[in-house]
Amino acid sequence: MHDTSGTATRPSPAPVRSLARTLLRAPLTLRALREAVYCLLAFPIGLAGGVVVTVLLALGAGLTVSLVGAVVGVLVLVAGVWLARTLGAGHRRLAAKLLGERLPPPGPLPVGRGLLGRLDARLRDGAGWRAVSYVLVKLPVSALGMYAVLWWLTGLVNVTAPLRWAVFGQRPGSGEAGGMPVLTPVPVGGLEVNTFAGTFAALALGLALLLLAPWSTRLVVEADRWLLRALLGRDRLADRVRDLEETRALAVDDSVALLRRLERDLHDGAQVRLVAVAMSLDMVKERLGPAGTEDTAPAVEPADLARVRQLVDGAHRNATEALTELRDLARGLHPPALDDGLPDALATLAARSSVPVRLTTDVPRRPTPAIETIAYFCAAELLTNVIKHSGATRADLAVEESRDGVLRLRIVDDGRGGATIGAGSGLAGLVQRVRPVDGRLTVHSPAGGPTTAVVELPLHA
DSSP states (O other): OOOOHHHHSOOOHHHHHHHHHHHHHGGGSHHHHHHHHHHHHHHHHHHHHHHHHHHHHHHHHHHHTSSSSHHHHHHHHHHHHHHHHHHHHHHHHHHHHHTOOOOOOOOOOOOOSHHHHHHHHHHTOHHHHHHHHHHHHHHHHHHHHHHHHHHHHHHHHHHTHHHHHHHSOOSOOTTOOOOEEEOOSSOOOOEEEOSHHHHHHHHHHHHHHHHHHHHHHHHHHHHHHHHIIIIISOOHHHHHHHHHHHHHHHHHHHHHHHHHHHHHHIIIIIHHHHHHHHHHHHHHHHHHOSTTOTTTSOOOOHHHHHHHHHHHHHHHHHHHHHHHHHHHHHHHHSOGGGGGOHHHHHHHHHHHOSSOEEEEEEOSSOOOHHHHHHHHHHHHHHHHHIIIIIOOSOEEEEEEEOTTSEEEEEEEEOSOOOOOOOTTSHHHHHHHHHGGGTOEEEEEOOTTOOEEEEEEEESOO
């Protein structure tokens, strides 16, 4: 028997080679250069800005607690918050230019009525105080960034040790006890070389420092990225509240518009037809005469009998059309096909389509009725767009529950493409329909097709 345990546990050299290439190439990448330049430029801004903002806040707080300089202290505090906002904008621009970290700016400066109102609004500026926090924390972070740049500088200086020894004669002279100094980013005591061969040891140390320098700057930059996103970006809670306010307004407007549309449809459609039915029946009663006069009333003439039949036929037709319109209105409020679940409702929708539709469903858990209704109407609108505007010959409709508990509805057609979500289009209406439940609609429709529309909805509203 052959023992293969050694070969089975032998590590593959591919990850080792990949790690070695990464370490060797790190100092030569554009990313490492940008991060080093960012640390270098951010140091004076962070140092000066942190010191000035700290002085303004300390001075303003000290004056505010006194009775004499309270007003001046408030003005100084407002100036400190405004300066922190300005410095934060500068840090965002620098990060976007060198790191590619593009953050949305915070909201505009708060406004108030009158001088006291404006001062109070500025003191309650949440984005401004978050900028103050960033500027104060940036002071030690920028110092760490400069220390990380020091690894680059000491590495570059040590790499040139043999060249400086040979060209500039940096060797100990006669009677001198010291040699050429060797720089290190850590205080390990005085290192120096006394021979030309020793300069190659300094060169090796410099290369080692250059290999480690990108990772020191990257560590500082990643910490700075986290601070930028947490303190200088938009307040997520405020954005969430603002988005909820917008979706609530949309939901209210949509419900009002739906009620107005139902009232108009009932008034102009079914109500008019039912009134016509009532008038036709009144005319029939007049032709037939009052009740209880069958023995004394004259027989109905053949011409009048034909007119009565005509009125009855008209009343029957109007009643049938009114019932059809009322049935359509009820279906618009809640499609009866949804009583058996979303997959059956979509199957009915696909069967009625004039364009062949291939349906696939995988919904193990039934969504809430509101989500089913939204998904059904989204599918109906998207299939209508396929039939009317795309020129497609077939379409695929798929609905499934993803692993993260999201109901995903996808429609793909082989039409001409070019569909966009714009104002006044049915797609914009679908966006407004799904937003109140935190849903999302995405459309990918290049010119020439195919068009893919995806609706994502939570399982519970």
